[in-house]
Amino acid sequence: MGTIKLDIEKTFNFISKGAVDAYKDKVASCMELLEKGTGKGSDFLGWLHLPSSIDEEQINSIKATAKRLQENCDYVVVAGIGGSYLGARAVIESMVNCFQHLMPSNGIPTILFAGHNIGEDYLYELTSFLKDKKFGIINISKSGTTTETALAFRLLKKQCEDQRGKEEAKQVIVAVTDARKGAARITADKEGYESYTIPDNVGGRFSVLTPVGLLPIAVAGIDIAAFVKGAKDAEITCGQGVPFWNNPAAVYAATRNELYKQGKKIEILVNFQPKLHYVMEWWKQLYGESEGKENKGIFPAAVDFSTDLHSMGQWIQEGERSIFETVISVEQTNHTLKVPSDSANLDGLNFLAGKRIDEVNKMAELGTQLAHVDGNVPNIHVVIEKLDEYTIGQLLYFFEKACGISGYLLDVNPFNQPGVEAYKKNMFALLNKPGYEEESKEIQQKL
Numbered sequence: 001m002g003t004i005k006l007d008i009e010k011t012f013n014f015i016s017k018g019a020v021d022a023y024k025d026k027v028a029s030c031m032e033l034l035e036k037g038t039g040k041g042s043d044f045l046g047w048l049h050l051p052s053s054i055d056e057e058q059i060n061s062i063k064a065t066a067k068r069l070q071e072n073c074d075y076v077v078v079a080g081i082g083g084s085y086l087g088a089r090a091v092i093e094s095m096v097n098c099f100q101h102l103m104p105s106n107g108i109p110t111i112l113f114a115g116h117n118i119g120e121d122y123l124y125e126l127t128s129f130l131k132d133k134k135f136g137i138i139n140i141s142k143s144g145t146t147t148e149t150a151l152a153f154r155l156l157k158k159q160c161e162d163q164r165g166k167e168e169a170k171q172v173i174v175a176v177t178d179a180r181k182g183a184a185r186i187t188a189d190k191e192g193y194e195s196y197t198i199p200d201n202v203g204g205r206f207s208v209l210t211p212v213g214l215l216p217i218a219v220a221g222i223d224i225a226a227f228v229k230g231a232k233d234a235e236i237t238c239g240q241g242v243p244f245w246n247n248p249a250a251v252y253a254a255t256r257n258e259l260y261k262q263g264k265k266i267e268i269l270v271n272f273q274p275k276l277h278y279v280m281e282w283w284k285q286l287y288g289e290s291e292g293k294e295n296k297g298i299f300p301a302a303v304d305f306s307t308d309l310h311s312m313g314q315w316i317q318e319g320e321r322s323i324f325e326t327v328i329s330v331e332q333t334n335h336t337l338k339v340p341s342d343s344a345n346l347d348g349l350n351f352l353a354g355k356r357i358d359e360v361n362k363m364a365e366l367g368t369q370l371a372h373v374d375g376n377v378p379n380i381h382v383v384i385e386k387l388d389e390y391t392i393g394q395l396l397y398f399f400e401k402a403c404g405i406s407g408y409l410l411d412v413n414p415f416n417q418p419g420v421e422a423y424k425k426n427m428f429a430l431l432n433k434p435g436y437e438e439e440s441k442e443i444q445q446k447l
């Protein structure tokens with residue numbers, strides 16, 4: 001099976017190969033810090049060898065729970081936010097049929113998401129839709145106290161119990177949370193929900209290969225064993241002993257740090273396959289939360305091409321030259337569709353008749369790359385074989401490993417996120433949460 005290929009040739013008009021090569025020793029030291037657990041944030045390195053630690057028993061247990069939810073639910077709502085949401089959504093949306101939710105049921109529940117916003121209309125429309133539907137809930141929160149998720153779960157739990165009765169609801173509500181603490185754990189134990197534990201040493205954005213990601217992914221009918229296998233193989237190809245130029249995680253981390261040093265402050269992750277949209281969202285969190293601190297860090301942005309070539313394309317081609325692109329290129333599609341011939345040819349597209357849609361897409365991709373490089377946008381190319389479980393597993397682990405290395409190259413702690421607390425403190429103060437009396441007084445004076 002193919003592995004991830006990384007091509008950085010199209011950055012060499014802007015940085016030299018020698019400059020990337022010069023990172024060899026630094027990257028080796030960062031890898032050593034990760035392996036030995038002697039770097040910043042070393043309490044959160046559980047993701048590093050997670051894929052190879054997952055055994056058949058864990059996979060089978062998750063599959064059994066998934067089967068129960070599949071048999072008893074037409075819809076499963078995954079409640080979670082940030083790292084407790086994006087990994088599952090990234091994998092599910094890149095794997096399932098784009099129109100599955102509009103198709104007749106095939107025994108696989110449609111996965112819906114909640115707890116990742118505080119939109120009253122969103123929650124109203126979701127709960128209205130679920131009226132009289134057979135739905136279950138996977139409540140995912142490591143802390144067990146995240147407001148967005150807890151609010152959604154409170155609404156959904158009540159609705160599920162009202163519609164099914166308390167006993168039946170217990171069969172279709174599953175918690176994924178801390179082993180001991182937090183409201184989600186306490187509720188799960190009190191109500192007798194089946195639950196999975198998020199390891200203490202795996203932070204949210206690195207948790208897609210724990211039950212946080214694996215359970216919803218399995219419920220969506222996706223082969224989690226193949227997904228884990230892909231990640232496990234990437235653990236080897238991105239591993240410590242692999243020579244620098246053969247190690248895609250090492251080269252990616254070095255290249256993006258060198259580009260950053262040379263003034264490219266924004267990295268735009270690009271796809272030409274709309275099913276990868278949520279992989280981009282997952283990646284933005286991974287890199288944004290890991291590196292954006294101490295007034296440093298590349299700003300991670302993302303676009304879906306060719307859709308966004310008709311919106312952001314102008315800026316990318318001719319705006320401020322502070323960007324570089326990382327394009328995820330998918331070699332093969334899963335289906336074949338050819339352009340039909342049309343006798344009137346009013347749209348002038350008969351020159352494409354008989355060609356695959358993907359051939360057109362590939363030329364859009366190549367044309368865009370050449371145009372953007374001509375427009376002074378360095379281009380990193382990440383090539384994957386196709387969209388399947390194995391490959392996505394590889395891709396996500398590759399990005400995780402590169403992120404750990406890259407954060408250490410930047411000399412930050414890639415595994416904490418102190419900055420996300422500020423808005424929560426203000427929100428609680430504004431809402432007069434008990435325990436926030438002083439903060440409430442202070443914030444009122446600022447209004």
Ligand code: PA5
Pocket residue numbers: 081082083084140141142143144145146149203204205206289417
């Ligand atoms: O990466 C992170 O740690 C965050 O994005 C969290 O995953 C997110 O805030 C959700 O936290 P929790 O799982 O505690 O509800």
